[in-house]
Structures are given as structure tokens and as C-alpha cells.
Amino acid sequence: MPGIYSILNVASRALLAQERAIDITGHNIANVNTPGYSRQRVNMETGIPIPYGPGMIGTGVRATEIQRIHDRFLGMQINIENQNLSKWEAEKGALERSEIIFDESSGYGLNQAMSDYWATWQDLANNPSGHTERVGLLAAGEILTTTFNDLYAQLEQLQKDLDVSITGTVDQINIITEQIADLNLKIAQSEVNHENANDYRDQRDLLLEELSSMIDINSFEDDQGRVTVLAGGGTPLVQSNSSWDLSTQVNGEFHDVVWTDSDGNTVDITQDISGGNLAGWLEARDTTIPGYMARLDTLAGEMIAQVNALHQGGFALDGSTARNFFTGSSASDITVNADIMNDPDLIAASATLAGVPGDNSNAVAIANLQNQLTVGGTATFDEYYNALVSDVGRAVQTAAYNVEHQNIMKSHMENYRESVSGVSLDEEMVNLVKYEHAYQAAAKLITAMDDLLNTVINMV
Amino acid sequence: MRITNNIMANTVMNNLFKTQERLAKFQEIVSSQKLINRPSDDPIGMGKILEYRKRLSSIEQNFNNIIHGKTWIDMTETTLGTIDELLNIVKNTAVEQSGGDLDSRQIAAQDVKIAYDQIMELANTKLGGSHIFAGHQTDAVPFTRDANYNATYAGDDGDVRIIISDSMTAKINVTGQDAFVAGTNLFDVLRDLIIALEDPNYDPAAVEAQLQPLTDAAKQIELVRAEGATNYSRLDITENQLARLKTDLEDMLYETENADMVEAILNLQLEETAYQTSLETAARIIQPTLIDFLR
Secondary structure, three states, X not given: OOOHHHHHHHHHHHHHHHHHHHHHHHHHHHOOOOOOOOOEEEXXXXXXXXXXXXXXXXXXXXXXXXXXXXXXXXXXXXXXXXXXXXXXXXXXXHHHHHHHHOOOOOOOOHHHHHHHHXXXXXXXXXXXXXXXXXXXXXXXXXXXXXXXXXXXXXXXXXXXXXXXXXXXXXXXXXHHHHHHHHHHHHHHHHHOOOOOOHHHHHHHXXXXXXXXXXXXXXXXXXXXXXXXXXXXXXXXXXXXXXXXXXXXXXXXXXXXXXXXXXXXXXXXXXXXXXXXXHHXXXXXXXXXXXXXXXXXXXXXXHHHHHHHHHHHHOEOOOOOEOOOOEEOOOOOOOEEOHHHHHOHHHOOOEXXXXXXXXXXXXXXXXXXXXXXXXXXXXXXXXXXXXXHHHHHHHHHHHHHHHHHHHHHHHHHHHHHHHHHHOOOHHHHHHHHHHHHHHHHHHHHHHHHHHHHHHHHHHHO | OOOOHHHHHHHHHHHHHHHHHHHHHHHHHHHHOEOOOOHHHOHHHHHHHHHHHHHHHHHHHHHHHHHHHHHHHHHHHHHHHHHHHHHHHHHHHHHHHHOOOOOOHHHHHHHHHHHHHHHHHHHOOEEOOEEOOOOOOOOOOOEXXXXXXXXXXXXXXXXXXXXXXXXXXXXXXXXXXXXXXOOOXXXXXXXXXXXXXXXXXXOHHHHHHOHHHHHHHHHHHHHHHHHHHHHHHHHHXXXXXXXXXXXXXXXXXXXXXXXXXXXHHHHHHHHHHHHHHHHHHHHHHHXXXXXXHOO
């Protein structure tokens, strides 16, 4: 029944509601810089009115729920952009390292080594029996072969480093999926009592975003607010309160990513991963870098085959013939024939039987290989290698463009999310002033009621 | 759009990073003085640079080859010239002796013998360890004689060729075969002359008979000298062409690889100004909040 006491009730409810609102404002201000935090708001509604006298009499205010201001769609969109961004970032990192390996800008690389090598054949042609020229050719040949070996070994090392990154990331993914499953349980438990698990949800969204930077994921909520996370190709990582671990399995030289089901059966999901760091590193480790290595192998293989073919037909100073200049068959094992290294006289500069000392025609023929379309009949050795260096540069450029593009996309999305969910200190200050005044007014109501009651008591 | 403090902070930071990145890029260009510091700066340009470098290095090598070739031809020419002069002297002696001066016969024979040995020594000239008239048998002494002045040629008819430009070679040598043996054998002519002069039954006609072969031998040497001159001028022309090409290539390399310093420094200064402006704007935007006014 309305009266002075009911007005006191209204005032005390108002005090409590405004206090709750100030509480949340404080929470918002405190978390202004917390990553993943979504601002919260106290929803207030009028109390249940009492039908009395001329009409319904209101019973003041009540705080109904604490709501998190959040747009689910934006969160998912950011995760998608994040997958692409992380993929390109990982690929760019790997490509930039291969670019350093192929660094020709300083002028000391395979290009120079090849030029020097052909030049020393010409020196030998000028003085085919000269010991100095022969030793010079062997030195240039050795530099050329070790440059090939080094390039190949460095690319191999890069592959190994990427493999370590991949296995490390798989461990991180397992930690995160476990945490997500944990939060799923907490959220379901809180929300069964119709209390919004705002902060837990923020934490879970942050973990999903982190996960999306490592692997491509697809996530959706069930009716209890628990999120199901599917990795590339639909393999479940988190379902209700449990998580499935990914692991790595040795396949050849490197590791494949495998998923183990509840019966302990393993499924290789390496080919299904299409986003996140993992995808970028896998692409670099299994496609891009092996491609460069194969092209180096082709170059070294052609070099070995062409030089050897001519060298076999030539004659050494002692008249011996049919000797290879290079041994090996690829960039990793190309070396100058050890026999020739031990005895420079065995270089076959002569094309005449019995190794005439002044005959340089075989040296001239080998030196001329430099300008012939030796690789696949379409390119000289230099052209083939220069195209490889250009392609590495182009790949880095493409990756860099994509990273930049994805960065812009992601930061646009993040700004949108920040616009919806972010804490504005100005807004919170306005709210604080607003709630403070409401609180003061409600307190004033109580003093006014105190006066009224005093008056009533004094009447007696 | 609802703007929050974080949006402003992020925007300021993103812009500062971008400006700094550009600043770093121009700083690199100015300090290295190069437009292309890694393949990804300009993949096509990098490909061109590598091609120019390769061509310049082979031109450099071609120059070395040409210098070697010119030295060889010079040496050959000087040697053949001296031999020619010696032949003239021998010819004069022969002409004099065909007149039948009895007293000087032995002296003349002696002179011819000395000339014979001088010519043989010249025909065995070496350049850096190689006998230039020996064809491919550069290690072997090409001409030797026995006590009766019978010469033997130990060389062969091999051509010595050098690479003068991409896939083009030039012959630089003259074989002893072509110069002294084939056609008229110079040493045989000299031997016959010596025999004729030393013959106790002196026959001026026998001496006179050697005049024509002597002229033929000299002609034969003239002919190889002419060929040497042609080869030399071919080397000269190629060298000039390569020198021009080298200048062109160096220009192109410089233009592709090197930065225009005026432009680069100007760009750097513009970026510095942009950076400072961003910093000042950032300072102004971030500082004030409502808190400053709620007192």
C-alpha cells in the first residue's frame, strides 16, 4: 500500500540500482585497456506497479540484468581476417628469410660465383697449359660448388626451423583448446541460473581470436552457450566441455599435423589446414621452399651435365680423357672432381687427342656454355638463376602486399568492434555523473521522507 | 560511429607505424644510395641488375682476352718483321754473290749461317711459356736443325683462338707451318743457299737460283703478316665496341640500381616532416578527456 514507507522502499531500490550502475561503470573504466573486454551495461526497468487510488502507482526501479555490448558477427569476421593475416604473416616471414639467402644485391652470390667461374675458363683458354690459370679455375669452381651447397643447406635449415615452429604451434593450440573447453563449462554453469557470464565470454572470444591466428577455425554456440570449435576440414577441437588434442607425426623429414579421435585413431589433417600461422608455414615448408630447392637442383644438375659432357670429350695435359669436371648430381652434392682438385693438369682444356698443351678449344667450348640456352633449351644458366632470384623477390612482395591488405581489413574490423564494444572514458564519465546525481537525488528522497516522518511523529 | 579512446590510440599508432616504415625505407635508400636493397624491392629491376652485372663481368673478361690476343699478335708481327729484315740481308748477300766474288764467298756463307740461326731463334719465340709459332704444341721448341742445316718442325697446324665477345672467337696465332714451311720452305732455301755458297766448285747460277725462292719465302711471310694485321684490327674494333657497350651497361646498371640522391633526400625530408606532424597531431588528440573538465 502506497505511503511514506513505500516511498522509502522506492528510494532504497533506486539507491541500490544506481549503485549497481556505478559499480559497472567502475568495472568498465577499470577494463578500458583490457584486451578483448566488451563494455557492460546495467539494464534497468520500472518496478511492478500497484493498482491503487486513481491509477497504477509505480514502485520505482530495478536492475534486471548486466548486459555485455557485443556483436557476434564482427567477432567471427575478425577471426576470418585474422586467419588470413596470420597465414600471410607466417609466409612473409619465411619468404623474407629465403630472400636473405638469395641476397644478390650486395653482388656476392651465386650470380657472381658463376660469372667468376666462366671467366676463369676464359683465362685458361688464353693460356691452356698455365698452372696458375688451372689453379685459378679450380678455386673458382670450388667457390661455385660451395655456393651451391650453402644455398641449398640454408634453404634446408629454413625448412627445419619452420618445422620447429609448426610443432611448437600445435602445442599452443592444445593449451588454448583446453582453456576454451574449461570456459565452456564455467559459462554453461553460470548461465543455467540466467546470469550472463560476460567476462568469461570475453575471455573465450579472446582465446578464439588467438586460436584463429594459428589455424583456420569455425565456431558456433550450442543452446547452453558452449562453443564448438572445428579446425580445417571440420575436425572438432572443442565440443561442449572437452577438447581434442592435435599432435605431430614424423613424415619423411618433417612433421605432419594429426588429430586423434576418442578411439585413438589418428587422422592426418595437414592438407586441410588453410589459415593461420600453420597454413603459412606449411605452405612455405612444403611448397615454396622445395620449389626453390628444385630449381637450384635443376640449375646445378644442368651445370654438371653440360660441363661434364664437354669435359669428358676433352683431353688433359697428360693425354687422358673421359674425366668428369664435377661430381654429384644436384645443388646439395655438386663438387669439383677430387682427382682434378689434386692434379690441376687433369683439366681437359684441349680438344685434340693426347692433350696438346696449346690447344684451348675445349676450354673455349666450356667457357661458351655461359651464353648458351643450356637450361631446358630456353635459358642460359645466368638467366635461369636470375629468374629464380626475381621470383623470390616477387613472392616476398606479394606476401607483403597481402599482409598489408589483411592488416587494413583486420584493423577496420577491430575499429568496428571497438566502436560497438569498446569503453569510451568520456561516456563512462558522463554515466558516472548521471548515476551519481540519481544516487544523490534518491538519498535526498530519503531525507525528505525523514522530514515527513519527523513531522508525523511530532504531531503526537 | 561511436569513437572510443582505444580507436583513437590505435589509429594514431597505426599511422605512426606506417610513417615510420616509410621513413625507414627512405633512410635505407639514402644511406645505401641504392634503390634496390633486396630482390623484393623491385623483382624485375633485380633481374635486370643481375643481367647487367653478368654482362659487365664477361666484357671485363673479354678485355683481358683481347689484351692477351693483341700482345700475341704484336709479338708475332715484331718477330716476323725482324725475320723479314734478315731475309732482305740474306737476299742482298745472294745477289752480290751471284756476281761471283770469290773471296767473300766463305764470309757470305758464314753470314747466311748466322742469319739462319737468328731466324730459327726468332721462329722459336716464347710468350709467357708458349712458343708462338708452334700451333698447339706450345711446349715443344718448334724448329730444330741438324749439323747439315736440315730443319724439322715439331709444331702442328693448330689455331689458337681467344673468346672476344659472347660466343665469338678470333684466331691470334700464325703457325710455323704457314709462315716458314708450307709452300716455300724458308729453312730449306737458306740451307740450299749455304750449300751453294760453300760448294768448292762454285757455281754462281746455283746461288742465283735461290733468289726466287727467297723472294717467295719473304712473300709468304708478308702474307701471314697481312693476316695478322687483319686479326689485330678485328680485335681493335671489338675492343672499341665492347668499351662502348660497357659504358652503356654501366649507365643502365647505375640507373636501375642507384638512387637519385636529390630525390631520395627530398623524399626523406618530406617523410620526416610527415612524421613530426603525425606526432604533434597525436599529442593533441590523445591528451584531453572529459576528466580534465570535471573539477
